Amino acid sequence: MKPKHYEEDHLIALSIGGAPNDPRNLWPEPRISEWNAGKKDQLEIVIYRMVCAQEITLAEAQHAMAANWIESWKRYVPSHQHYKFKSRVD
Numbered sequence: 256m257k258p259k260h261y262e263e264d265h266l267i268a269l270s271i272g273g274a275p276n277d278p279r280n281l282w283p284e285p286r287i288s289e290w291n292a293g294k295k296d297q298l299e300i301v302i303y304r305m306v307c308a309q310e311i312t313l314a315e316a317q318h319a320m321a322a323n324w325i326e327s328w329k330r331y332v333p334s335h336q337h338y339k340f341k342s343r344v345d
Contacts, residue, residue, distance in 0.1 A: 260287050267320045268282045268299040271306055271313060290325050297339055304338040305331065 264284035267273030274280045275283060276286040284292045302316045311319075 256283075261285055262292055262326065264292065264295065266324070267317050270299060271316045271320065273317070273320070280312050290328075292325055293326055296330075298324060299333045301331050301338045302327070305335065307329040 256322050261283040263281055264275040265275070266282050267280055269275055284295060295303050298320070302319060303307075305311045306313055306316045319331070
């Protein structure tokens with residue numbers, strides 16, 4: 256495990272109320288993998304915009320991120336392309 260291949264990130268995004276300094280909300284997010292930091296960033300934007308549009312509740316959004324962000328990405332990002340942003344990691 257090389258530190259340069261990871262970034263410290265918040266499991267529950269700050270934009271939807273994730274605790275900024277709680278160690279339980281921090282984890283080493285891989286930069287080099289199919290499910291990398293760029294993909295999680297996509298989900299964070301989609302989930303945030305869904306909450307703002309009242310498509311899901313804040314509690315549902317937080318649970319989606321914490322329970323299994325990869326399954327949440329598969330569920331929400333492809334069906335909400337209008338919310339997705341383009342990242343350098345796509």
